[in-house]
Amino acid sequence: KDGTRRLRYVENTLLTVAKTAAVVIQYHMARKKILINEQKFELVLESSPDGIMFVDENGRILFANRQIERLFGYQRRELLNQNVEMLIPKRFVARHPRYLTNFFKDPQRKVINDNFNLWGLCKDGSEIAIEAALSPARTEERNYAIVSVRDNNERRQLQMELKAHREHLEELVTERGRKLQESEAQLRAITSSAQSGIIMINSEGLISFWNEAAAKCFGWQADEVLNKAVQNFIIPSRYRGEHLQGFKKFIETGAGKNVGKIVDVFGLRRGGEEFPLELAISVVKIKNKWHAIAIITDITSRKEAEKELRRRMNDLEKFNRLAVGRELAMIGLKKEINDLLVKAGGKERYNIEN
Template identity: 25%
Template sequence: MAKKPEIDIVRLSTSFFESSADGLIVTNQQGKIVYVNTKGAELFGYEVDELMGQSVEVLLPAAQMEKHQRLRENYHRNPHPRPMAKGYGLKGKRKDGSIFMAEISLNPLQLEAGQYVVAQVVDVSERKRLEAALKKEQQRFQQYLDVANIIIVVLDREQRVELINKYGSELLGYEEAELLGKNWFDLVIPEEEREKARQFFMEKMQQEEAYAQYESSLLSRTGKRHIIEWRNTYLRNEQGEVISTLSAGIDLTHHKQLLTALQESEARLKSIIETALDGIITIDEKGTVQSVNPAAERLFGYSAGEIIGHNISMLMPQPHREQHDHYIQRYLSTGHKKIIGIGREVRGLRKDGSQFPFWLSVTENRLSGRILFTGMVHDLTEQKEAESALKKHSEELEKRVKARTEALAQAISGLENEIRERKQVEKALKESRAQIQAALDRERELNELKSRFVSMASHEFRTPLATILSSINLIDKYHEPDKKERRIKHIHRIRSNVRDLTNILNDFLSLSKLEEGRVNANYETFDLPELVEEVCEDLRTQAKTGQQILYTHKGGQQQAFLDIKLLKQILHNLLSNAIKYSPEHSEIRIVSKIDDQHIRFTIADQGIGIPKSEQSQLFTRFFRAHNATNIQGTGLGLSIVKKHVKLMKGDISFTSEEGVGTTFSLSFPVQQD
């Protein structure tokens, strides 16, 4: 049998209560439920009759029951409309024991039967869930802004900063709060660009004209200039009016520096090729000329424009002119080399129809899927003329000897004089032949050195240059924040290849100066440990992961008297090799000592070592051990080191075991004459 309500339902405006979208519960001063509308019963999972007369605490979690009783008693002492326990995170308990988030508003109701409380109950579980999700999404968005490796900034129409991410504020050297509300152009745009940039911004805002991409400069707090590439869009209010701009910027400063270094490296290579005394010609796999240097133009009598784009056979006399394309195709199909990497003497055809002999050295290069052949043309005209003169001179000498012999047969009395004269002539002949032969040998040696230089330059320069160009092109495409790792990877590749190109050029220039006798030792007194530590510190930036360069100076004497520049080059070369040929997480140890007679060094690594069968060739120009052919290098470094050591009257030796490591020992006299 249903319980009879404690108060008159009519007086409670039943129709109003039942039509409410919220749960309504009326309790007396003892906390007993005297009325509940249908919505309220459904909210807690009960029938209306099940709640009538029940303590209101039955609708609360156990943890809130005791506290609620005290709050209820306090409320009846001072009843007034208010939200219940605002900020305490109220919860309701359904009949099935499940808990939900609730908001409850209390209103006192004074009737003849006594004082009552009307509680309006709203289930806010879904709203709280949505609020939490929104807060989490806002935090995630802020994290995205903060970790993005680009500048993100929002400017209002008055050029004030409304928003800037963590990367942007750190790049400029400010706290975020220092930038917010400040005029962007007055604070970070260089003075010489400020008004032009400000005018550009104001015009675009006024015209509401899109300006998707452009470059500008920013000044950090320390005065460092950054070159930024911007992408922009407008932010509008609900009426569609432009209220601010959202800009995303990528710092191109380092990229620009690398590009400049690449251009300088290319210019240096171009200068070497254009100033070479021998002709250099590049053709593709079809025999079409791709490039010629000024020396080749002079040798053949054509301008570059008359040769480039035409078949190389135009520079050949018959029968080689007609057969040249067959030579290339046969090599490409069989791999059999007749000239490539070998070289031989051939004849060239000038524009005026005259022919001349030259030594041809050819190297093959593969670049971006293309096969290119680079030929070095060394004119043999003077050499042939010298050989002809030598032959003619020999014939003349033979005639003179014959004449003297006949004279001796006719004049017995002058035999001794004639014999003496003949011996003198023969001696002069031998000396002349020896001098000419020495000149020819030197010429051939220089020719071989030049050929190997061009071959080495073609290979060692083109591969890093191709890698750098490829990486720059890829970096230009990786503007998105999620491609930061790829950009960094290609920047490291560019930095590594630019350093390799610089080392190669330095080797070639050092060898050239040494061969020409333009290097002398300039001695001065200096602090030896300080200099060695400086070299070590410089090279630690090039060390592989986990590699350690450990330096020790033994003894109390620290002052040395040597050529500082030559010693730095020697130590730099030996330590660079130790880094290059040693694995990651290995130790490289350098020890210096000065005693009464000598200044001594040892440099020991844990690298790949030098095969015993090849150790005798270690200081030979262009020598590369067979276990190092896959590692970048010119084969000139140790040859240069030995020459530098000899310039300072020193000695160099080494011990090495393949797979264990190598130790170099240097010794210089303390006193220089």
């Protein structure tokens, strides 16, 4: 009768309304905040230079940003709720489910470029080189894959150009190496088959090359003389001082008394025997230092032939003065002289027929 219960009811009702209003206000504030965050998130996604898609475990596209539209030529509405395989060339579709299944089994960020052999399929049927990255995302309801797609055409083109350039350089190096090996083989064949000794002396006066003919001529093998002073092996002791003095001038100027000439000198064999040789010296500059190349021919036989030739010519002169009527003996002697001349590298002197 006094209205107490009615008052309590009103108070409780007002309290409930107030709480409900507070909850509604909080809900709208939270919703507004969520909308603002969603707008910020969407702004970030839409302004990204990379194409971004949300894909569920079945491969269904749940979101695609503007860059995806630009890359593949589809409108967003054409992509949503479609399988992502529509963006994959047919030759790669068969292995795609395995990639997606493995990713959701072990959801970790993965970057895929397949050595610049990853391609996307555009709406018009053309293909573009791409690079893709998968990142896991999870809500209370399901798992997602955030797929970032980047146009890789320029980078792939650059990589292909670099690869082609590298392969070209490798071909050049291989070709030059082959030619160098051929040149070295030819040089070895020439020097090993040469009848003359070939010796190279570096700027320190040490032997840097010694062919087989030089070994045969002087009696020293290459491994016995290489990187050793040349005067200690092939130059007679009485000429060594002159050699050392001349070599000092040579290493400074590349010039010398016998450089560029063919001269007859004496050499020293392993056993200490001196012998006549023909020497031709040429020079070459390697790493700004002078090196000498000596071509050596043993002329012992020629010198002996010349000596014998002089003796026979003296005999001939005697016969000319003392044996006027001995033509047959003279013809025989002339034949011998002609033979000796040919042996010494010259020409026949006498015409026997006339």
